[in-house]
Amino acid sequence: MATKPGDALRATLLCVLTLAGAAGCGGPTAQPAASPTPPPRASAPTRSSARTAGWVLVAVGAHAAAIAAGTSVMMLHENGVRSDGCGPDRVCDSEGLRANDRLRDLGPWNAGAWIVAAAATGGGLFLLLSSRADGAKVGAGAGSGGAVLTGSF
Numbered sequence: 001m002a003t004k005p006g007d008a009l010r011a012t013l014l015c016v017l018t019l020a021g022a023a024g025c026g027g028p029t030a031q032p033a034a035s036p037t038p039p040p041r042a043s044a045p046t047r048s049s050a051r052t053a054g055w056v057l058v059a060v061g062a063h064a065a066a067i068a069a070g071t072s073v074m075m076l077h078e079n080g081v082r083s084d085g086c087g088p089d090r091v092c093d094s095e096g097l098r099a100n101d102r103l104r105d106l107g108p109w110n111a112g113a114w115i116v117a118a119a120a121t122g123g124g125l126f127l128l129l130s131s132r133a134d135g136a137k138v139g140a141g142a143g144s145g146g147a148v149l150t151g152s153f
Contacts, residue, residue, distance in 0.1 A: 050131035057124030061117050068113035071106050078103045 078099045085096025092100065 047131045047133065050127050054124045054127030054131065057120045057127065059124075061119075061121030061124055064113050064117035064120060068110060068117050071110040071113060075103060075106050075110060078106065 081099035082096050086092035
């Protein structure tokens with residue numbers, strides 16, 4: 001009997017696909033495969049993890065507020081130095097120019113720190129209030145007049 005190229009490969013694949021060792025494959029009788037254990041499901045965030053994230057955000061917001069307050073005080077001081085070093089005709093001495101440069105450097109840091117402080121503290125408080133165990137409900141959104149915060153306690 002003539003065999004075609006690939007017949008042996010087909011026969012081997014057929015035996016593998018029929019649980020190697022089934023009748024006619026020449027190997028031991030195959031045992032049925034045990035059903036695989038399903039992978040564990042990803043668990044939904046718990047109330048505890050939401051509260052932890054809330055406290056972390058509140059802490060980040062507090063640190064950012066401290067940085068913002070510090071840079072605000074520094075900017076007030078530099079503004080006084082600039083006022084003393086610059087005349088009404090906008091001509092400044094060397095101290096006034098240095099104070100102006102420092103104000104220019106502090107401005108973005110101050111604004112960024114206030115933005116982070118507001119966002120992190122607000123987000124943290126929202127997570128803390130919305131994950132309370134006593135059934136309190138908190139919601140936030142945009143309304144016609146601006147931001148809206150709703151809640152039932």
